[in-house]
Amino acid sequence: MLVAVLVPTAVICIAVAAAPLWTDGDDPSAAAAASAASGPVKDSTDSAPASSPRSPAGASTEPKVRAKPRTKTKPSSGSSSGPGGHPVIPPSGPGTFTVARAGASDTGKGNAYRVEVEDGTGVDPDKAAAQIAGFLAAPRGWAHGGEHTFHQVAKGTAGLVVRIATAATTDRICGKSGLDTHGEVNCRVGVDVMVNLKRWQTGSPEFDGPLADYRALIINHEVGHWxxxxxxxCPGKGRPAPAMMQQIYGLKGCVANAWPYDTKGHYLSGPSVS
Structure with missing residues (x-):
């Protein structure tokens, strides 16, 4: 999941391999079976329990839940503001979602995904979807060299669903698979990438960069799990933090980074964390 640091009507034709569910911070063999839990969605059918060839339907939180991250916030441009200029972030919502339609198409190639935003969050679904599409198609993202392609849809089934939701709704959906997101972080449950509204709107105190870059990190990290x-x-002091690093808990000497690849096309890896 990251971290702390950022989510469709064709069907993905992909094979689903059986493998144990693993949860951030837990032993894979001890994790409970994942559930592709979803709340009601406007103008949309439920997601099919599909996953990519490399990732069976399962769950992973982002980041680990050993301790809660700090909660210092950054202002979010383009959103309603409360005292101090910070965005107004409702802690809970109705659990219903609106599907992004702008940019979606019934035809296309690649992994079909859908973007949904919980009602009452103040986030425009179409604007969020446009930003997410940019992250998924970026040369430094998972589309690197055509390795993966993504196709936004608005109706029917999708193998990947990016859902921006309030902390309470995120906790509820992630919690159905035994994941504790404690009102602060994101998770990936089956086909659902659950993006905590708080993280989407305020970023992370550990991430030194524009909010848009942190949103890219959220998407790249959670889709990376998918x-x-x-x-x-961290692979070493002063080096870019991997996108699959839980940067919300500290950079360990690395430099904040949102992307899986560098500008020369090299994968930005680090030692594996069990």
Missing amino acids: LGHGHET
């Missing part, structure tokens, strides 16, 4: 990648840690 693609089968596990957690990694």
Whole structure:
């Protein structure tokens, strides 16, 4: 999941391999079976329990739940503001979602995904979807060199669903698979990437960069789990933190980074974290 640091109508034709569910911070063999839990969605059918060839339907939180991250916030441009200029972030919502339609198409190639935003969050679904599409298609993202392609849809089934939701709704959906997101972090449960509204709107106190970059990190980290990648840690002082690192808990000498690849096309890896 990251971290702390950022989510469809064609069907993905992919094979689902049987493998144990693993949860951030837990022994894979001790994790409970995942449930693709979803709340009601406007103008949309339920997601099919599909996953990528590298990642069976399962769950992973982002980041680990050993301790709660600090909660210092950053202002979010383009959102309603409360005292001090910080965005107004409702702690809970109705549990219903609106599907993003702008940019979606019934035809296309690659992994079909859908973007949904919980009602009452103040986040525009179409604007969020446009940003997410940019992250998924970026040369430094998982689309690197055509390795993965993504296709946004708005109706029917999708193998990946990115859902921006309040902390309470995120906790509820993630919690159905035994994951404790304690009102602060994101998770990936089966086909659902659950993005905590608080993280989407305020970023992370550990991430030194624009909010848009932190949102890219959220998406890259959680979609990375969906693609089968596990957690990694800092490879060395002064080097870029891997996108699969739980950067919300500290950089351990690395430099904040949102992308799986560098500008030369090299994967930014680090030692694996079990």
